[in-house]
Amino acid sequence: RIGFFEEKRKIVKKHLKDILAQILKTEKEIDLLKMVKEKKKMREPLVILFLGPNGHGKTTTIAKIANLFLKNGFSVVLAAADTFRAGAIEQLEIHGKKLGVKVIKHRYGADPAAVAYDAVQHARSKRIDAVLIDTAGRLQTDKDLMEEMRKIARVVEPDLKIFVGDALTGNDALDQATKFDQAVGIDASILTKADADVKGGAAISIIFATRKPVIFLGTGQEYDDLQPFTADWLLEKILGTEDF
Numbered sequence: 001r002i003g004f005f006e007e008k009r010k011i012v013k014k015h016l017k018d019i020l021a022q023i024l025k026t027e028k029e030i031d032l033l034k035m036v037k038e039k040k041k042m043r044e045p046l047v048i049l050f051l052g053p054n055g056h057g058k059t060t061t062i063a064k065i066a067n068l069f070l071k072n073g074f075s076v077v078l079a080a081a082d083t084f085r086a087g088a089i090e091q092l093e094i095h096g097k098k099l100g101v102k103v104i105k106h107r108y109g110a111d112p113a114a115v116a117y118d119a120v121q122h123a124r125s126k127r128i129d130a131v132l133i134d135t136a137g138r139l140q141t142d143k144d145l146m147e148e149m150r151k152i153a154r155v156v157e158p159d160l161k162i163f164v165g166d167a168l169t170g171n172d173a174l175d176q177a178t179k180f181d182q183a184v185g186i187d188a189s190i191l192t193k194a195d196a197d198v199k200g201g202a203a204i205s206i207i208f209a210t211r212k213p214v215i216f217l218g219t220g221q222e223y224d225d226l227q228p229f230t231a232d233w234l235l236e237k238i239l240g241t242e243d244f
Contacts, residue, residue, distance in 0.1 A: 013239055016239065017235055017239055020204065020231075020234075020235055020238065020239075021231055021235065023204060023207065023208050024204070024207055024231040024234065024235075025231075026207060026211055026212060026213040027211065028187075028212070028213065029213065030160070030187065030188050030213055030215050032046075032048075032065070032068070032069075032160075032215070033068075033069075033072055033074075035159065035160070036069060036074050036129055036130050039129070039159065040074070040129050043127070044124070045077075045120065045123035045124060045128055045129060045130055045131050046129065046130045046131070046159050046160075047120055047123075047130075047131045047133070047156055047157070047158040047159050047160075048065070048130065048131065048132050048133065048158060048159065048160045048161075048162060049116070049133045049135065049149075049152060049153060049156070049158040049160070049161045049162070050062055050132065050133060050134060050135060050162050050164055051135060051137070051149060051161060051162065051163050051164070051180045051184060051186065052137050052163050052164035052165055052176065052180065053137040053138075053165075053176055054085055054136070054137040054138065055137075055166075056137070056164055056165055056166040056169070056173075056192055057164060057166065057192035057193070057218055058134065058135075058137060058164040059082075059088070059091050059092055059095065059134055060095070060192075060218070060221065061164045061190050061192060061216075061218055061226075062078065062092070062095070062132045062134050063095035063098075063099060063223060064216075064218065064223050064224075064225070064226040065132060065216075065226070066078065066095070066099050066101055066130075066132055067099060067223035067224070067226075068226065069129065069130050070099060070100075070101070074129040074130055075101075075127075075128045075129045075130070076099075076101045076128065076129065076130045076131075076132060077101060077102050077103075077104060077119055077122055077123050077126075077128045077130070077131055077132075078092055078095070078096050078101055078102070078103045078104070078119070078131075078132050078133075078134065079103075079104050079105075079115050079116050079118075079119030079120075079131060079132065079133040079134060080092045080093070080103055080104065080105040080106075080115060080134055081112035081113075081115040081116045081119075081133050081134055081135050081136075081152060082112070082134050082135055082136040082137075083106060083107070083108050083109055083110045083111075083112050083115065083136070084108075084109075084112075084136040084138065085136060085138075086108070088134070088136070089103075089105050089108070092105075092134050093105070098223075099223070102122070104118050104119035104122055106118075112135060112136065112148055112151075112152055113148075113151045113152045113154075113155040113156070114155075116131075116133045116152050116155060116156045117155050117156055119131050119133065120156050131156075133152065133156070133158070135148075135149060135152065136148065146179075146180075146183035146184065149180070149183065149184045150183065150184055153184055153185075160187045160188065161184060161185060161186050161187050162186065162187065162188050162189065162190055162215075163176075163177050163180050163181070163186040163188070163189045163190070163206075163210075164189070164190050164191075164192065165177055165189060165190075165191055165192070165202065165206065166191070166192050166193055166202075167191040167192065167193050167194045167196070167202045167203065167217075168193050168196055168202075169202070170201060170202055170205075171205070173191070173202045173205070173206060174202065174205040174206055174209055177189055177206045177209065177210055178209050178210065181209075181210045181212070186210060186212055187212060188212050188213050188214070188215045189206050189207075189210070189212060189213070189214045189215070190214065190215060190216045190217070190218065191203055191206070191214055191216075191217050191218065191229075192217075192218035193218060194217035194218060194219055194227075195217075195218075195219040195220060195225075203217075203229070203234055204234070204238075213229070214229040215228070215229055216228060216229055217229050217233075
């Protein structure tokens with residue numbers, strides 16, 4: 001019911017905000033720094049498997065997460081488990097060199113699960129705090145790719161499987177996140193190019209479809225261009241900053 005002197009627009013926006021806030025709530029909150037700290041106490045590395053299509057900023061996002069760990073005093077090793085795409089290993093090695101972290105690699109065409117396994121064993125033997133695994137992302141409908149991802153997950157039993165999607169692809173990002181979730185199971189998502197996404201619709205769709213949180217937003221090409229995702233940020237994007 002709307003009172004005679006009440007503003008309809010304000011009331012509708014308030015209800016919309018409440019509904020969206022409810023949608024953005026997920027069962028599990030994920031704090032990477034807290035998780036790596038807890039694993040370190042157990043003398044085990046935090047193992048994160050990154051999933052998602054090529055061209056959406058997965059490798060750069062891995063470098064950003066590595067940078068986050070390094071800045072907070074944790075050691076990192078990178079696993080070049082994308083042995084399919086030409087240049088993928090070299091791209092990760094460039095990031096590794098810039099960040100000063102080791103990259104575990106095999107030759108192109110090698111078994112990605114073996115690369116990931118070697119990286120985890122290296123981390124255990126050298127007491128490295130986090131293992132970040134880069135993977136191939138040909139097409140989300142590629143059955144061989146999904147089986148490859150499942151094999152890596154079986155072999156290394158990662159603590160987290162994170163989907164990396166491009167916020168600007170909208171429904172495509174939703175479709176990809178859903179397919180990876182159904183095939184491999186994801187624990188969280190990171191959306192790239194969020195600085196160029198005017199309304200943030202991809203985030204709502206992915207959270208709603210997977211019921212898993214978006215934990216970070218990529219906002220540029222620099223290693224520090226990574227911001228924690230909050231529901232308030234997204235609601236402000238969609239509804240503006242006016243009071244309700």
